[in-house]
Amino acid sequence: MKPAGLVSLVGAGPGHPDYLTQKAVRRLREADLVLHDALVDPGVLAIAERAEWVDVGKRAGRPQISQEAIQRLLIDAGSKGRRVVRLKGGDPFVFGRGGEEALALRQAGIPFEIVPGVSSAIAAPALAGIPLTHRGVASAFVVVTTADKAVSTALIEALPPGLVTIVALMSFGNRAALATQLLDRGWPAQTPAALLLGAATPRQWTWRGALNALAACEPPAESADAPGTIVVGAVASLDLSLVHGELPPIALASSVARE
Numbered sequence: 001m002k003p004a005g006l007v008s009l010v011g012a013g014p015g016h017p018d019y020l021t022q023k024a025v026r027r028l029r030e031a032d033l034v035l036h037d038a039l040v041d042p043g044v045l046a047i048a049e050r051a052e053w054v055d056v057g058k059r060a061g062r063p064q065i066s067q068e069a070i071q072r073l074l075i076d077a078g079s080k081g082r083r084v085v086r087l088k089g090g091d092p093f094v095f096g097r098g099g100e101e102a103l104a105l106r107q108a109g110i111p112f113e114i115v116p117g118v119s120s121a122i123a124a125p126a127l128a129g130i131p132l133t134h135r136g137v138a139s140a141f142v143v144v145t146t147a148d149k150a151v152s153t154a155l156i157e158a159l160p161p162g163l164v165t166i167v168a169l170m171s172f173g174n175r176a177a178l179a180t181q182l183l184d185r186g187w188p189a190q191t192p193a194a195l196l197l198g199a200a201t202p203r204q205w206t207w208r209g210a211l212n213a214l215a216a217c218e219p220p221a222e223s224a225d226a227p228g229t230i231v232v233g234a235v236a237s238l239d240l241s242l243v244h245g246e247l248p249p250i251a252l253a254s255s256v257a258r259e
């Protein structure tokens, strides 16, 4: 009889193991094999102490393992009855190609499950003290990547300036183009913006400023190649990250100040 394997597509959260779900921890402990992305924290991997770890991360400057090869590895291990964790940064279904892997597993008849993770789209702003939908300031946010230029361009054209908070992933290197596009679309030059690098990692670094200064902001060398999330919109000027001590004065939109 064929042994019962299971492939778990697991979200590892933004970095530090504190942001793993309990189910993710359980699946890591049970795993025989972990196929992980480049951005996954060593402390997260260490939880899978009895597993074989394979780095299938795609990053610049090294030979890339193709998406098809990753899917073949998942199918092969699952069909041999192994407990496999496919570990991805953030949430597996947010810009993570988890959908393609789930589809390939379904087509191959391999049992699989999705274990949601805390997406950096949510975690990076939260850890910087930016409430994405602060009442009276912003009542919606969109998550976009400039890596898909056609979609991000169409979206920015369609959005009235200042209407929503924009959260941009995989856009750190394109920050100048993103800022130019928003300014050309009529977003005020003084619209607050934030660049959040390496959230929940030792390289965490936050920049805040005006939209027209985003292109020129330069992180320190130790954070320069950390993954980055960009927030544009009035909420980006808020900083509710302090737990102790005096909070800095916060300029809220007039509608909030009246409440």
Ligand SMILES: C[S@@+](CC[C@H](N)C(=O)[O-])C[C@H]1O[C@@H](n2cnc3c(N)ncnc32)[C@H](O)[C@@H]1O
Pocket: 014, 015, 039, 088, 089, 090, 091, 092, 093, 094, 095, 096, 118, 119, 120, 121, 124, 168, 169, 170, 171, 196, 197, 198, 199, 200, 201, 227, 228, 229
């Ligand atoms: C390929 S996408 C994967 C997103 C992931 N599935 C998620 O839900 O967070 C990678 C992008 O996520 C963002 N990112 C990942 N980890 C981050 C972190 N610790 N701090 C800030 N942004 C991060 C960056 O924009 C990075 O380019």
